[in-house]
Amino acid sequence: MITKKIYLYFPKSETEKPIVYQLVKDYDLIVNIFRAKVTPEEEGYLSLEVTGSQENITRAFAFLGTFDVVIHAGNKGVHWDESRCSHCGACVVHCPPAALAIVDPHTRTIAFNEDRCIECLACIAACPFGACSSAF
Amino acid sequence: MTKTYTEINEKIASGKAVVLTAEEVIAYVDKHGLETAAKEVDVVTTATFGPMCSSGCFLNFGHSTPKMRITEAWINDVMAYCGIAAVDVYIGATQLRHNDPANMYHPGEFRYGGGHVIEDLVAGKKLQLFGLSYGTDDYPRREIRTMFDINDLNQAIMVNPRNCYQNYNVAVNVSDKRIYTYLGILRARMRNMTYCSAGQLAPLLNDPYYETIGVGTSVWLAGARGIVYAQGTQHCSLVERSENGVPVEGAGTLALSANMKEMRPEFVRGVSFKGYGVSLALGVGIPIPILNPEILRRTTVRDRDIQACVIDYSTDYPEKTDRVLGRFSYEELRSGAVELMGKKVPVTSLSSYNKALKICNLLKSEIEDGHFFLSEPSQRLPLNQGMKSLTITGAAR
Ligand code: SF4
Numbered sequence: 368m369i370t371k372k373i374y375l376y377f378p379k380s381e382t383e384k385p386i387v388y389q390l391v392k393d394y395d396l397i398v399n400i401f402r403a404k405v406t407p408e409e410e411g412y413l414s415l416e417v418t419g420s421q422e423n424i425t426r427a428f429a430f431l432g433t434f435d436v437v438i439h440a441g442n443k444g445v446h447w448d449e450s451r452c453s454h455c456g457a458c459v460v461h462c463p464p465a466a467l468a469i470v471d472p473h474t475r476t477i478a479f480n481e482d483r484c485i486e487c488l489a490c491i492a493a494c495p496f497g498a499c500s501s502a503f
Numbered sequence: 504m505t506k507t508y509t510e511i512n513e514k515i516a517s518g519k520a521v522v523l524t525a526e527e528v529i530a531y532v533d534k535h536g537l538e539t540a541a542k543e544v545d546v547v548t549t550a551t552f553g554p555m556c557s558s559g560c561f562l563n564f565g566h567s568t569p570k571m572r573i574t575e576a577w578i579n580d581v582m583a584y585c586g587i588a589a590v591d592v593y594i595g596a597t598q599l600r601h602n603d604p605a606n607m608y609h610p611g612e613f614r615y616g617g618g619h620v621i622e623d624l625v626a627g628k629k630l631q632l633f634g635l636s637y638g639t640d641d642y643p644r645r646e647i648r649t650m651f652d653i654n655d656l657n658q659a660i661m662v663n664p665r666n667c668y669q670n671y672n673v674a675v676n677v678s679d680k681r682i683y684t685y686l687g688i689l690r691a692r693m694r695n696m697t698y699c700s701a702g703q704l705a706p707l708l709n710d711p712y713y714e715t716i717g718v719g720t721s722v723w724l725a726g727a728r729g730i731v732y733a734q735g736t737q738h739c740s741l742v743e744r745s746e747n748g749v750p751v752e753g754a755g756t757l758a759l760s761a762n763m764k765e766m767r768p769e770f771v772r773g774v775s776f777k778g779y780g781v782s783l784a785l786g787v788g789i790p791i792p793i794l795n796p797e798i799l800r801r802t803t804v805r806d807r808d809i810q811a812c813v814i815d816y817s818t819d820y821p822e823k824t825d826r827v828l829g830r831f832s833y834e835e836l837r838s839g840a841v842e843l844m845g846k847k848v849p850v851t852s853l854s855s856y857n858k859a860l861k862i863c864n865l866l867k868s869e870i871e872d873g874h875f876f877l878s879e880p881s882q883r884l885p886l887n888q889g890m891k892s893l894t895i896t897g898a899a900r
Pocket residue numbers: 445461462463464465466467483484485486487488489490491499
């Protein structure tokens with residue numbers, strides 16, 4: 368069993384289709400949705416984690432590829448811009464899963480572990496330097 | 504065993520100066536002893552990086568044809584002050600952008616303001632100037648709209664009347680609702696705590712009685728060669744100090760200035776405090792000449808020897824009650840959590856130790872390479888100065 372984080376963009380034509388239902392039913396995937404949004408223009412954004420066998424995940428990705436959906440592997444829902452981060456540490460206490468954390472206690476360097484991020488968006492409000500942003 | 508500024512500068516010129524950062528000097532003195540180290544070490548570099556709300560800058564645009572005496576101006580929609588000479592303007596870090604809803608829909612986001620304009624200038628970006636005037640015989644133009652960057656300006660001079668606070672409050676929120684402050688978001692019922700100091704690296708914590716840092720001291724301001732031009736606003740040296748002379752609260756401040764054209768964008772960053780406003784974070788480095796063992800001893804101050812006071816920002820700070828909830832050393836604060844009033848409280852910082860350390864090392868190399876010299880202050884900072892409060896009296900007639 369492996370777990371993969373994915374971020375999907377649905378253009379207007381695809382938002383009505385029950386794609387996630389099929390991921391569960393036809394490919395036996397465990398789906399954990401972090402965030403979903405449909406805009407007034409009826410585009411959809413979905414950020415989720417899927418767990419299943421490598422084979423099923425590969426097949427599921429191929430299935431997603433048959434739709435007009437843009438697929439990004441990895442955490443693309445929340446972005447940390449390292450060049451804007453001043454390593455102040457203000458975000459650390461606001462990040463529940465410690466995805467943003469001090470990785471070197473001597474130099475007090477902050478790093479973002481995107482696998483841990485649950486996309487709660489707390490860091491976006493807490494970071495004075497605008498280093499964290501959301502794709503949607 | 505004493506040294507003079509001239510002797511140290513001669514060593515810097517010949518590339519022989521021994522320079523240590525405020526962090527390195529601690530272990531060095533532990534190992535070699537104070538007397539020996541005082542002979543060997545010439546300079547200790549100190550630094551800080553954090554929000555400096557008093558930052559601002561004077562810009563000179565040069566004259567258009569026909570000429571204009573700008574009386575109102577906006578840069579990227581952020582208002583600049585024009586009550587000075589014809590094409591000089593002043594822009595301050597905490598100025599909001601025109602039409603920013605501020606806290607009308609609380610908490611406001613404050614995405615862009617004066618601090619960001621200053622950052623964009625230093626980064627060499629193009630900005631928009633919009634200016635108005637009533638027009639005079641010698642300055643007939645009444646309106647101007649043009650794009651410019653820092654290279655188009657004659658001068659861009661940063662001024663910073665309250666910088667490098669010696670020490671600072673640690674903020675907590677005892678109320679049962681979340682509050683938004685210049686020390687960040689403070690969660691209800693003391694669920695977090697924020698401090699804002701570089702601790703053992705901070706300039707005035709390494710020179711607590713202002714023996715070497717004074718008016719005229721050369722400083723490294725965001726990469727530019729700057730100067731201490733006056734005591735900082737709210738400089739208040741008459742405060743409680745620990746046995747080692749280090750203040751346990753705000754205390755001394757410095758007024759700094761430098762040429763923005765020489766600054767490095769990495770150390771000039773606009774900041775947005777949700778629910779509070781905009782500001783500018785700046786990096787400052789100050790070299791301390793090791794003139795005698797006593798000055799050296801003070802630079803060996805470490806996080807565990809520096810105390811800071813915890814203040815409740817929901818009531819005590821706004822109501823000016825002077826109540827202190829607790830006191831912790833920076834070593835305790837940096838551990839990530841402290842126990843306050845029987846509760847374990849997570850602690851984070853707003854000041855970047857990481858960047859301060861980087862600045863200590865950058866300044867160290869500049870001195871070692873003979874590019875940065877020390878200057879003897881022409882005036883000491885006041886040692887016996889308190890701070891007045893504002894008394895509200897009846898309306899003037
Ligand atoms: S979105 Fe939430 S979980 Fe992700 S890094 Fe930001 S605070 Fe942490």
